[in-house]
Amino acid sequence: MIDLVAKSPAAGLLPVTVGASTLSEQPVTQIYSIAPFKGAHVSTALKKAVGLGLPNVGGSKSEDGVEILWAARGQYFLIGAKPPPLPAAITDQSDAWCTVALTGENTDHVMARLCPLDIASMEHGDVARSLVGHMSAIIVKRKGGVTLMVFRAFAKTLVHDLQTAMRSVTAQATLPD
Amino acid sequence: MRINCPICGDRDRREFYYLGAADYLNRPAEGDLDGIHKYLHIRENPAGVTKDLWHHESGCSSWLVVERNATTHEIHSVTLASEVAK
CATH class of the missing domain: 3.30.70 (Alpha-Beta Plaits)
Known part of the structure; x- marks a missing residue:
């Protein structure tokens, strides 16, 4: 019998750190x-x-x-x-979702580029359904960041969109006046 | 444009999908051919207050009846379609 190797949705893509923000995949669970x-x-x-x-x-x-x-x-x-x-x-739906954590002091600014919600006004543990880029997402506010869940098939797009925003926010913050 | 979803609160228009007139909630009786024709094809097109069906597709998935003014873009009320169709 063939042993299939289970891959997490964002396998090989994460973790990524840009400046003060880190994006990491959360373990696949039930x-x-x-x-x-x-x-x-x-x-x-x-x-x-x-x-x-x-x-x-x-x-x-x-x-x-x-x-x-x-x-x-x-x-x-x-x-x-x-x-x-x-x-x-x-x-x-255990294998249907890609769950990532975005942490760091830039989190609100990174999210502001991709999401119509004001993440800063959410309390810890608050949950919202909204958009991240063009993807429907579940957004959970955490201490020091957010947890984002999108459909598994969007893992690569989610990482790409977030990484682009993280780079841009970091670059602008480090520009000389 | 923002729509105040009764479940999620004030949200950006990007999260919503527009279907059409709230008349879609008033289905004609089965076999009423004239009624079905009007239901599918005959619409008022008021320059003023109008009621539409919107879907909070990237939010809580509720169908909403949004009463708005087509000339001023003012939104007067947002109600769950399930409440209206009761």
Whole structure:
């Protein structure tokens, strides 16, 4: 039998550091989409099973390496754990997303070139669906940066777009007056 | 142009997709050929307040009914289409 080698979405592309900002790929882990059926309550059962209930719109919860993100209207992403059977549409999307972390003091400026949101006004743990370049993305504000999730097939474009913005921001910051 | 999504808040126009008149929410009865013809082809084209369907495609994926003024570009209200179509 052939042993296939699993590759992470941004394998060979990251990490990259330009000036004060660093872009690195986050390890591939379990990602489950949970879309509760109309009127169904899943939060209590979920909390019992994985220790976390559903977050508010635009929010997230995390504990012991498990995280749950608001991902869209009526949709949540459970990361790092498998959900129990729930009255919800549950899909395993573990290999469908490319997750990267952008860190450094330039983060807000780099994001300002690519994203219509004001990242600086987001609080730690805030989640937003928006655009990065032309890609639909999940944006999570972190301490000292952001985590970005785009569809796996966009990994190379995401790295290219971010790297270009990182270079440009760094270059402008180091230009003589 | 910015649209205040009831779920995500004030967002840039880039995140939204425009479908057309909010009349699309009022489907004619099955078999009503005249109704279907009007539903598909006959549209008011007011120079003033108009209601349109927008999709927050790069945001929360909600369908929205946006009431705006076609001459001044002012946006009067944004409602979830699911609330309007109830």
